Amino acid sequence: MNTILELKDISKTFTKKNTLHKALDDVSFTMKEGECLGIVGESGSGKSTVAKIITCLERPDNGSIYFKGKDITGLTRKERKKLYKNMQLIFQMPVDSFNPRIKLGSSIIEGMLNQGISKSDAKLRMYGFLDLVGIPREYALKYPHEVSGGECQRAAIARAIMTSPDLLICDEVTSALDVTVQKQIIELLDKLKKEQSMSYLFISHDIALVQQFCDRVLVMYQGQIVEEGTVDQVIMNPKEEYTKKLIDAVLL
Numbered sequence: 168m169n170t171i172l173e174l175k176d177i178s179k180t181f182t183k184k185n186t187l188h189k190a191l192d193d194v195s196f197t198m199k200e201g202e203c204l205g206i207v208g209e210s211g212s213g214k215s216t217v218a219k220i221i222t223c224l225e226r227p228d229n230g231s232i233y234f235k236g237k238d239i240t241g242l243t244r245k246e247r248k249k250l251y252k253n254m255q256l257i258f259q260m261p262v263d264s265f266n267p268r269i270k271l272g273s274s275i276i277e278g279m280l281n282q283g284i285s286k287s288d289a290k291l292r293m294y295g296f297l298d299l300v301g302i303p304r305e306y307a308l309k310y311p312h313e314v315s316g317g318e319c320q321r322a323a324i325a326r327a328i329m330t331s332p333d334l335l336i337c338d339e340v341t342s343a344l345d346v347t348v349q350k351q352i353i354e355l356l357d358k359l360k361k362e363q364s365m366s367y368l369f370i371s372h373d374i375a376l377v378q379q380f381c382d383r384v385l386v387m388y389q390g391q392i393v394e395e396g397t398v399d400q401v402i403m404n405p406k407e408e409y410t411k412k413l414i415d416a417v418l419l
């Protein structure tokens with residue numbers, strides 16, 4: 168299997184209340200094509216910063232990011248737009264990921280229009296994807312605040328996969344939803360995993376979800392990767408004290 172993503176020695180420091188805070192400290196890992204890689208860790212361990220660095224929403228202080236063999240570390244805004252055809256990010260708060268003044272359908276097809284696909288073709292393709300994610304076609308005419316959180320997250324997933332990306336980054340995509348809806352969204356992602364050939368980076372503080380969904384897992388603590396391996400190795404047989412504590416906290 169080819170490597171789709173590689174992070175090499177990534178560090179990132181933020182200034183918080185006039186003091187420097189190291190959010191990522193020499194983070195390195197690789198992902199294979201078709202793999203589903205989980206990142207777990209407590210709040211503030213650096214998981215979302217990894218997602219933002221990969222999608223070039225934040226620039227690292229040090230280190231390099233390679234996507235499909237190409238160095239994408241310092242992309243310009245224009246180059247980033249091109250990258251987003253192949254790499255998509257779904258966030259925790261579905262409503263916030265849409266422009267409140269734009270109807271869901273228009274937001275969903277925007278990426279395709281940017282790629283030069285005609286409006287009529289983009290609309291047709293969108294209906295197919297709305298069917299796939301399980302929301303009625305007429306929801307395309309609704310505004311984000313007119314649908315439930317779960318429906319909005321389904322729309323966000325439709326928008327993300329419309330351009331057939333190679334990599335889908337899911338950052339706490341179920342955290343803001345109630346338990347029943349969480350289950351439905353995971354079932355949807357599971358279905359997509361079987362039907363669409365994509366690699367998944369699945370960021371979550373929920374170890375049980377990662378165990379269910381991922382092949383391999385990285386454990387982050389204070390901006391560093393402290394343990395990595397297959398889900399069975401790390402979750403069933405953790406070596407690091409921190410991972411054991413994280414797992415115990417879920418089982419309590």
Ligand SMILES: Nc1ncnc2c1ncn2[C@@H]1O[C@H](COP(=O)(O)OP(=O)(O)OP(=O)(O)O)[C@@H](O)[C@H]1O
Pocket residue numbers: 181182183188189190208209210211212213214215216217372
């Ligand atoms: N833009 C920013 N400015 C200042 N500090 C930031 C910024 N973004 C992240 N941080 C800090 O960097 C650290 C890592 O944050 P990050 O959001 O990556 O953690 P996380 O593991 O995703 O946490 P959570 O699970 O709560 O989302 C935290 O201490 C956070 O406060």
